[in-house]
Amino acid sequence: MSRDRLIYLPLGGAGEIGMNAYVYGYGPKGRERLILVDLGVTFPDMDSTPGVDLIMPDITWLEKNKDRLEAVFITHAHEDHIGGIAHMWRKLGAPVVYARVFTAHHARRKMEEQGADPSAVNTVPVYPAVTEAGPFKVSFFPVAHSIPESSGLVIDTPAGRIVHTGDFKLDETPVLGEAFDPKLWAEIAKPGVKALVCDSTNVFSVKAGRSEATVGPEIERLIGESAGMVVATTFASNVARLKTLALAGQRSGRSVVLLGRAMRRMVQAGMETGLLKDFPTVIPVEEAREIPRNNLLLLATGSQGERRAAVAQLSRGKYLGMSMKEGDTLLFSSKTIPGNERGVISIMNAFSEMGVDIVDDDDGLYHVSGHANRPDIERTHEVFKPQMLIPMHGEHRHLRQHAKLGEARGIASLVAVNGMMVDFAGNRPSVVEYIDTGRTYLDGSVKIGAMDGVVRERIRMALHGHVMVNVIIDEDDTPLGEPWVETMGLPRNGTSNAELVEVLEGDLTQVMMRMDDKTLLDDDKIEEQIRRATRMTTQNEVGKKAEVTVVVSRLMGA
Amino acid sequence: MSRDRLIYLPLGGAGEIGMNAYVYGYGPKGRERLILVDLGVTFPDMDSTPGVDLIMPDITWLEKNKDRLEAVFITHAHEDHIGGIAHMWRKLGAPVVYARVFTAHHARRKMEEQGADPSAVNTVPVYPAVTEAGPFKVSFFPVAHSIPESSGLVIDTPAGRIVHTGDFKLDETPVLGEAFDPKLWAEIAKPGVKALVCDSTNVFSVKAGRSEATVGPEIERLIGESAGMVVATTFASNVARLKTLALAGQRSGRSVVLLGRAMRRMVQAGMETGLLKDFPTVIPVEEAREIPRNNLLLLATGSQGERRAAVAQLSRGKYLGMSMKEGDTLLFSSKTIPGNERGVISIMNAFSEMGVDIVDDDDGLYHVSGHANRPDIERTHEVFKPQMLIPMHGEHRHLRQHAKLGEARGIASLVAVNGMMVDFAGNRPSVVEYIDTGRTYLDGSVKIGAMDGVVRERIRMALHGHVMVNVIIDEDDTPLGEPWVETMGLPRNGTSNAELVEVLEGDLTQVMMRMDDKTLLDDDKIEEQIRRATRMTTQNEVGKKAEVTVVVSRLMGA
Incomplete structure (x- = not known):
């Protein structure tokens, strides 16, 4: 008798921080009914993905099994959880999407932008309300994070209860939105939790996390002590932080301006969804120009050094008529994500040249993380007392460290990375299949596979340069010209001091002259000889084996 | 009457961390006799300098004035201070180079590698010994740093004494080499210091720096508690740290192995120059394979995630017959330099997959910086009591913060970035000229200017791809074929799903057909129309305006 399986299959987010996509399934082997939790994106970088616009998980497996997909649940509106859904919704067979009000608001806008159907996005209330999706009964339970209405999921199945934490921290005073509620968690834990699938991001932070409420007084002091204009930047989606900043500005008698589209959009979304109350009056930037600079607080996008965001624009000069100068203060109420350091530092130096004082979070005063630190993760284990633990939302090192914590507590813990299909039905998590996973690039307007070689060609051109050689063969199969x-x-010039192009043309003319009749009949052979000679010459002249494209044009007899 | 000037001109290192090069001059305006302190390199990155091998300061100004150059002084053997000298020595008119024993050892090797004359490098003793160079009397005084024999310079001129700190920290127990000697500093300060030119790297570190001696016990404890093989990585040039690590290994009963060429070279240099005494016996890697892994300590290159270094090789599998596995420990006794995070993290995750425990310096236990922190910088100001202060070795934000500290103490302080020529002869530093500066790239085997456009072309190809179009015009000035x-x-395929190449060929055939006779006579016009049409088609098809190269081949009448 084959028993039903309760499967967990991460397609993204397990073994990396970014592009989360977690599949759950219940039913007989190969016929499990499925739900997808989150479908996010990752951002590209010049080192490995030059020219790419967005990175999404490869969802081929889910596409092939889309007839089994009951619904998609989005835990919160951060791009690494929501960013892929509008791009991939059609491929998944246009499934129904469930999210809470604020998240649904963003999901619908994204669907519209991509020409997908926004009405596929359904707004759901929180626990104890239940959304049924095939064999799954799913409840959103509020967790504190760095964006409004972040949620964990209680996923009830015939084989037991799964708690999928989503991104969370334990914050009893989160400034905005629902506080960590130990009673609610205890209630969820009560019937017994079969599997806890848990955020691992901050597992290496060994002290308990601090509350969002702790940054307000520090920010207020800083703004109060600043003599000139203050510009503060953070993630636009961190609406609680925006509120903290704006209130601090207001209390210091400053008018608040929102700079950057994402900033205005998020505050607007917060207001439209009724989440953001008591936000100070915001004045348009046009009015700000008339106000003395020591009465201004600008909240600006670009805490990660993004080149087109408001802060980067200000670092290059005027932006919407505003500019920073000696005596002004720029506050990074944020942490620099690894990989973004160079961009952020370069902006700091541009402001330094203007005489602007930069304040960042080096001392830990003006920012707190949205993720649970190690002691908070351990407390979560303690509260839910799961039979098994699957760390998620982390690189391999985070997952491994998190699993160690679970093992130390006697919980059956497993490091499951993207593509590992795990069955929760037994007493321990067991890996039952390996699914091919990978990355899909949004490249301009086209989706390409990470292994298609397109980006590899770009990297090679960037490292070695590109030589194009044009050869014409006449009607008698002899080279025409050089x-x-x-x-x-x-x-331009190689070590011989001659022009590289001339040296190449000279060398290649020799190569062509030495070609025998048989070679001259074969375009592939001509190409190969030309390519090899070109690489040898560039190696000799400039110390690099260039990428080479050879075009052989053959004139046809009349 | 024109008075003599005492000039300071940074050509690199002021407004950036890297490629240090500081010119001092004394004499009548425009005829000052010159010395150069340090000539370093910076390392390239994919974002801004793909394919580049090394970045050096643009020394055009110094080249033009090489007849006035008396000598080059190298403060220590870190690449950002010594790395450019062998590459640029000839251009500077083959000047005499002065350095202390350990630094000279490395400088000579580099000169040999580049085919320059190693005998140009002269070894000098330390203060109070004096080296005369034109109007300058220069003494090397020992400072503690993260490489042996790091030195500051006392530069006596007819206009007064300059103290150029070089890279330094205040460390009274540096494990290896000369300790910070307050008495010596007081002696140097005694005749009065006109200008202090001072390291700014750690000006944002607000607590006093810790001594190298504090890491030993922590490392020893860690190695003692490790059950499997231990691999420790740090900068190879940090010979004191290598000694600390090796001694800790020896005390735990482990055999010490050096992995990586730079590691062996530095230890050898330390021994040959007599600096490195009591270094535990090192065994060759071939012998290590026969020793139980819990009796092994490997010191490996690659703390910054360098792809070809020993640690990266181990992260990919076997290296020289050694490999890491579950239960082994990898210690990063180092700090990750901004920009290197991604590479380091990716290696950590590869080891995590093998089950290796990673220990890094997150808790500040296993590494200390080689630069003076803010309180140490302030103590330096206090000791030397200079008339003027010029912060160096820092990005703009570091220099600015450092100058603020000087101003707060009542010292005339100036932020002087690369290219600013400052005169120290008066009572305050005054900017007297702006010199064009920039960067020179070693690109393969060729030196190119940063503004030559070569690297810009590579970045564009990496972001937008490259299209090559080949057009043949026959003897009658009409297009031959398509x-x-x-x-x-x-x-490969655009949004229309057709092959991009075919869409392009179709569109460009249309463009060619529409060209009038006048255009067809003009290669430049043909190129321009083809380029524009190509960019429009790639924009439509793949959402990117590609880089385009057009080759027009014209058949000549017989």
């Missing part, structure tokens, strides 16, 4: 060479991304 | 298109770094 090879024509163009280069891009290579030095 | 344009031939090749692409590199672009998706």
